Amino acid sequence: MEGSGEQPGPQPPQPGDHRIGDGDFVVLKREDVFKAVQVQRRKKVTFEKQWFYLDDVIGHRYGTTFEVTSGGSLQPTKKKEEPTSETKEAGTDNRNIVDDGKSQKLTQDDIKALKDKGIKGEEIVQQLIENSTTFRDKTEFAQDKYIKKKKKKYEAIVTVVKPTTRILSIMYYAREPGKINHMRYDTLAQMLTLGNIRAGNKMIVMETCAGLVLGAMMERMGGFGSIIQLYPGGGPVRAATTCFGFPKSFLSGLYEFPLNKVDSLLKGTFSAEMLSSELKDSASVEESNGTLEEKQTPEQENEDSMAEAPESTHPKEQETMEIVSQDPEFKNPKERGSKKDYIQEKQRRQEEQRRRQVEAAALLSERNADGLIVASRFHPTPLLLSLLDFVAPSRPFVVYCQYKEPLLECYTKLRERGGVINLRLSETWLRNYQVLPDRSHPKLLMSGGGGYLLSGFTVTMDTLKADPGLRSNSGTLELRKTEEPAAKKRKCPESDS
Numbered sequence: 097m098e099g100s101g102e103q104p105g106p107q108p109p110q111p112g113d114h115r116i117g118d119g120d121f122v123v124l125k126r127e128d129v130f131k132a133v134q135v136q137r138r139k140k141v142t143f144e145k146q147w148f149y150l151d152d153v154i155g156h157r158y159g160t161t162f163e164v165t166s167g168g169s170l171q172p173t174k175k176k177e178e179p180t181s182e183t184k185e186a187g188t189d190n191r192n193i194v195d196d197g198k199s200q201k202l203t204q205d206d207i208k209a210l211k212d213k214g215i216k217g218e219e220i221v222q223q224l225i226e227n228s229t230t231f232r233d234k235t236e237f238a239q240d241k242y243i244k245k246k247k248k249k250y251e252a253i254v255t256v257v258k259p260t261t262r263i264l265s266i267m268y269y270a271r272e273p274g275k276i277n278h279m280r281y282d283t284l285a286q287m288l289t290l291g292n293i294r295a296g297n298k299m300i301v302m303e304t305c306a307g308l309v310l311g312a313m314m315e316r317m318g319g320f321g322s323i324i325q326l327y328p329g330g331g332p333v334r335a336a337t338t339c340f341g342f343p344k345s346f347l348s349g350l351y352e353f354p355l356n357k358v359d360s361l362l363k364g365t366f367s368a369e370m371l372s373s374e375l376k377d378s379a380s381v382e383e384s385n386g387t388l389e390e391k392q393t394p395e396q397e398n399e400d401s402m403a404e405a406p407e408s409t410h411p412k413e414q415e416t417m418e419i420v421s422q423d424p425e426f427k428n429p430k431e432r433g434s435k436k437d438y439i440q441e442k443q444r445r446q447e448e449q450r451r452r453q454v455e456a457a458a459l460l461s462e463r464n465a466d467g468l469i470v471a472s473r474f475h476p477t478p479l480l481l482s483l484l485d486f487v488a489p490s491r492p493f494v495v496y497c498q499y500k501e502p503l504l505e506c507y508t509k510l511r512e513r514g515g516v517i518n519l520r521l522s523e524t525w526l527r528n529y530q531v532l533p534d535r536s537h538p539k540l541l542m543s544g545g546g547g548y549l550l551s552g553f554t555v556t557m558d559t560l561k562a563d564p565g566l567r568s569n570s571g572t573l574e575l576r577k578t579e580e581p582a583a584k585k586r587k588c589p590e591s592d593s
Contacts, residue, residue: 114157114158114258115155115156115157115158116135116153116154116155116156116157116158116256117135117154117155118135118136118137118154119134119135119136120134120135120341121133121134121135121259121338121339121340121341122134122135122150122153122158122256122257122258122259123256123257123258123259123263123264123267123339124141124143124254124255124256125254125255125256125257125263126143126144126253126254126255127248128270129144129270130263130264130266130267130270130271131143131267131271132259132264132267132339133150135150135153135154136150137149137150137151137154138151140168143254146164146252147168148164148168148169148170148254149168149169149170150170151169152169152170152171153170153256156172156256158256158257158258159255159256159257159258160172160255160256161173161253161254161255162253162254162255162256163216163217163251163252163253163254164252164253164254166214170254173253185232186232186234186235186236186239188235189235190233190234190235190238192233193230193233193234199228199229199230200224200227200228200229201227201228201229202223202224202227207220207224207250210223216251217247217250217251217252217253218247218251220250221243221246221247221250221251224246224250225242225243225246228242237534237535259339259340259341260315261284261288261311261312261315261316262281264308264311264336264339264340265279265280265281265284265308265312266281268306268308268336269281275305275306276305276306276308276336277304277305277471277472277473277496277497277498277547278498278545278546278547279305279308279309279471279496279498279546279547280524280526280543280545280546280547281546282524282526282546283496283524283546283547283549284308284309284312286522286524286549287309287469287471287494287496287549288312288313288316290492290494290549290551291467291468291469291492291493291494291551292466292467292492293312293313293316293317293467293469294316294317294321295316295317295318295320295321296317296320296321297317297321297322297466297467298321298322298324298459298464298465298466299313299317299321299322299323299324299465299466299467299468299469300323300324300326300460300465300467300468300469300483300486300487301313301323301324301325301326301468301469301470301471302325302326302327302355302469302470302471302472302479302483303325303469303470303471303472304328304333304471304472304473304474305336305471305472306333306334306335306336307332307333307334307335307336307337307338308336308337309469309471310323310325310332310334310336310337310350311334311336311337311339311340311342313469314337314340314342314346314350315340315342317349319342319343319345319346319348319349320349321349322349322350322351322459323349323350323351324351324352324353324456324459324460324465325350325351325352325353326352326353326354326355326358326483327352327353327354327355328354328355328356328472328474331352332352351452351453351455351456351459352452352453352456353453353456353457353460354453357457358460358482358483359482361457361460361461362482362485366457368450368454368457460486463485463486463487463488464488465486465487465488465491466487466488466491467487467491467492467493467494468480468483468484468486468487468491468492468493468494469493469494470483470493470494470495470496471495471496475502476495476497476502476503476506476550477502477505477506477509480493480495480506480510481509481510481513484515484516484554487554488554489554489555489556490553490554490555491553491554492551492552492553492554493516493551493552493553493554494549494550494551495549495550495551496547496548496549497547497548497550498547498548499548500521500523500548503521503548503549503550504521506550507519507521507550510552514557515554515555515556515557516552516553516554516555517552517553517555518551518552518553519550519551519552520549520550520551520552521548521549521550522548522549522551523545523546523547523548523549524546524549526542526543526546527539527542528542
């Protein structure tokens, strides 16, 4: 009977099974703190001022809670029954309890000695309760609050969960909101709903949110359909997209296209030779700087943050480090092999990149996209006015901006341009609630803002140009609208007399 309460041992992950495997991306959770990491054997991970290895999580199911033991190993915890209110000995009032710092008999040296002996955090919390002279005089709610506070401080417990859009958006918004342009998770949910993101769609996305919006769209589409990502600079940033851990089948429908080539594509002057010449120029620059890259790469590979979600306060540096860690080009000179092999591999990747960009250009040239999502740090007006030409009529578009004023200008320009209906500028209001027995109430702290959304639908503008009769009729209607009503014209002379 002693072994009946033990946790089952880890089992090798199988296809379709929700078990953690080597190389998978997971999210570590403790209370309301999240961190995305990649499972690698003998890879030291630091989370909430504690370090450990993730070797022991391989083979366990997602959602399993582990306890950090000595040596950085993880052991799955057992489910404990919470004591009922009948077994608790609690007071009825806290007014006579004085916080003078003398109610706890254990000193910091005693607690440190208990930790050095290898005593678990649960036992330390129990001893703190037993050595507290005021614990039994506190009310039941105060006791629960005291226990929760001590568990958070002394119990080293980590839960491994599967990365999802909700978890990753909460993580980024709490840890580094600047990387996602301060987009709150409820605003992201509104974007996916207003944009009608679903399987089988052909979507266009322009985002500078570390790939979070792109990953959310890919998760909702489930690998069916196509997504064309427009990116500024030398290449797309997909640090958050990588944290989702999508299978390779999801990447087959993902295309990328440089933003600086959109204008030439609209004018009809775009050609594949333009891309190949740019790739050759970038390759020559990289070859000239190859010695510098080789010196920097080993230092970058030794850092712990390469395979995990960012923690630093420098977004550009961290995004670069994450991309370097995931790119097979950036390897030690020993792993690269000869310089000739490296150049051939580089050329092969550039040719593949050029081919995919040509395919993306062909998809954009069809001008029948099922939707447009824009969430970037750039001004939305020129982006939206250019990209709307690639969207088919009667399709939704959504634009996100941290501030309201750029979207107001965009709203005015769209009304002047025409070709859109049901324009709507909105802001979501979010408040978190604490839901507990007899103490449910709004939390004291809430978010000040999660950004603004401008949404609408495209309509065709060619009907009036095609039919002169319709154009004349519409002109007559507009003239009638601008004229002053006849009743008012009759009343004006009477008032003068």
